[in-house]
Amino acid sequence: MNMSPNIAPPEPTTHPYHRIAVIGAGSWGTALASVAATAGRQVAMFARDNETVSEINERHRNMRYLGDIGLPPSIRATQDMEDAVGACDAVIIVVPSRAVRSVAARLALFIPEGIPVAVCTKGIEPVTGLLMTQVAEEELDETPLGTISGPTFARETALGHPTAACVAFPFTYADRLTPHQSVAARFAHSMSTASFQTYISDDLVGVEIGGAVKNVIAIACGMMTGAGFAENTRAALITRGMDEMKALAEALGGRRETVTGLSGAGDLTLTCSSTTSRNMSLGMQLGQGTPRKKCFEGRPIVVEGEANATSIMDLARRVGVSMPICETVNAVLGGRAELQEAFKNLWTRPIEAEPRAMDLSLPNPVAATPV
Ligand SMILES: NC(=O)C1=CN([C@@H]2O[C@H](COP(=O)(O)OP(=O)(O)OC[C@H]3O[C@@H](n4cnc5c(N)ncnc54)[C@H](O)[C@@H]3O)[C@@H](O)[C@H]2O)C=CC1
Numbered sequence: 150m151n152m153s154p155n156i157a158p159p160e161p162t163t164h165p166y167h168r169i170a171v172i173g174a175g176s177w178g179t180a181l182a183s184v185a186a187t188a189g190r191q192v193a194m195f196a197r198d199n200e201t202v203s204e205i206n207e208r209h210r211n212m213r214y215l216g217d218i219g220l221p222p223s224i225r226a227t228q229d230m231e232d233a234v235g236a237c238d239a240v241i242i243v244v245p246s247r248a249v250r251s252v253a254a255r256l257a258l259f260i261p262e263g264i265p266v267a268v269c270t271k272g273i274e275p276v277t278g279l280l281m282t283q284v285a286e287e288e289l290d291e292t293p294l295g296t297i298s299g300p301t302f303a304r305e306t307a308l309g310h311p312t313a314a315c316v317a318f319p320f321t322y323a324d325r326l327t328p329h330q331s332v333a334a335r336f337a338h339s340m341s342t343a344s345f346q347t348y349i350s351d352d353l354v355g356v357e358i359g360g361a362v363k364n365v366i367a368i369a370c371g372m373m374t375g376a377g378f379a380e381n382t383r384a385a386l387i388t389r390g391m392d393e394m395k396a397l398a399e400a401l402g403g404r405r406e407t408v409t410g411l412s413g414a415g416d417l418t419l420t421c422s423s424t425t426s427r428n429m430s431l432g433m434q435l436g437q438g439t440p441r442k443k444c445f446e447g448r449p450i451v452v453e454g455e456a457n458a459t460s461i462m463d464l465a466r467r468v469g470v471s472m473p474i475c476e477t478v479n480a481v482l483g484g485r486a487e488l489q490e491a492f493k494n495l496w497t498r499p500i501e502a503e504p505r506a507m508d509l510s511l512p513n514p515v516a517a518t519p520v
């Protein structure tokens with residue numbers, strides 16, 4: 150994507166999507182609805198249960214998720230998906246990865262033609278190995294599909310702490326000439342507030358891989374912290390984890406530099422540094438020796454890294470990308486490796502090049518220089 154002012158002078162985006170439907174009333178759905186309403190949009194939220202609908206409409210709160218945060222009173226909730234999307238200009242899907250296919254299939258029954266959909270779920274579908282937008286595409290053909298992704302804890306976003314995210318949709322030829330009129334730019338404009346800064350990208354694969362893989366790396370960081378390893382180890386996992394993300398994104402047709410942005414490096418930094426992250430905190434408990442079943446007791450929470458570690462490794466194998474950190478997490482989660490031992494083994498791997506693209510078989514220019 151070339152947005153150099155020398156080639157295409159930036160034009161102001163004049164057409165944000167005004168009526169936004171948010172499908173999924175969990176923590177991130179509630180935070181995104183709040184952002185859109187704060188940005189001046191007319192927001193309809195689809196929630197599965199009547200209680201949540203009443204709370205949002207009458208008390209302007211979602212007591213189950215972010216219950217202590219007041220929501221903009223203009224947000225309207227409904228249990229009727231047709232009512233939510235029937236007259237909208239854009240849709241945001243924000244449900245757990247396991248529910249994206251069924252939600253997209255249901256949405257297909259009601260969504261007006263050509264309405265763009267941002268799938269804000271982070272994951273890779275088991276068996277098919279599809280990205281979340283690819284899953285949605287199978288159910289919603291002819292719909293422009295993209296995502297909004299970045300370092301965005303729902304609670305901090307809903308509280309209005311300064312937050313940045315990348316809005317990614319594939320670019321058409323016309324978008325390359327006038328990127329500020331693209332679906333990505335219009336969506337970004339729709340979601341921009343004084344505390345929610347948006348950026349745009351046409352590299353959907355790069356952005357989605359960043360969001361999906363960082364969850365597994367965050368589990369790794371949690372595991373090693375819980376097991377008593379120290380800061381050097383965490384920094385190594387974050388950096389080498391990013392290398393795994395870049396390699397997978399590139400193998401799938403994405404760009405390595407996208408992974409150095411908000412949805413890759415940004416989200417990796419956030420979730421690997423804080424126990425606010427459900428992935429990091431699950432990893433920590435496992436690292437401290439808490440049995441896996443006990444970690445989920447009494448809290449049916451979404452931990453996408455745990456749900457997606459196997460599908461990410463299956464996909465990596467299919468495209469021939471080595472991802473030793475994700476492999477380690479997957480083996481530990483699957484009970485095929487002992488945690489302490491598996492992490493120590495990461496430090497006794499054969500020496501590799503950094504970055505991966507460097508060819509170690511070439512003669513070392515230093516050694517080859519005559520004395
Ligand atoms: N919570 C966060 O800080 C962020 C979460 N995300 C991603 O957003 C996705 C959703 O996560 P959260 O909102 O945090 O989860 P959550 O557990 O807070 O909420 C999930 C919501 O989805 C609803 N849901 C589940 N199945 C559904 C179905 N079949 N139809 C309609 N609604 C359904 C649930 O009722 C619940 O309201 C995940 O992929 C997560 O990685 C992304 C960025 C930030």
Ligand SMILES: O=C(CO)COP(=O)(O)O
Pocket residue numbers: 271299300301302303364367416419420425426427428429451452453
């Ligand atoms: O994706 C997130 C922040 O960007 C949320 O991370 P967790 O799902 O680990 O809580």
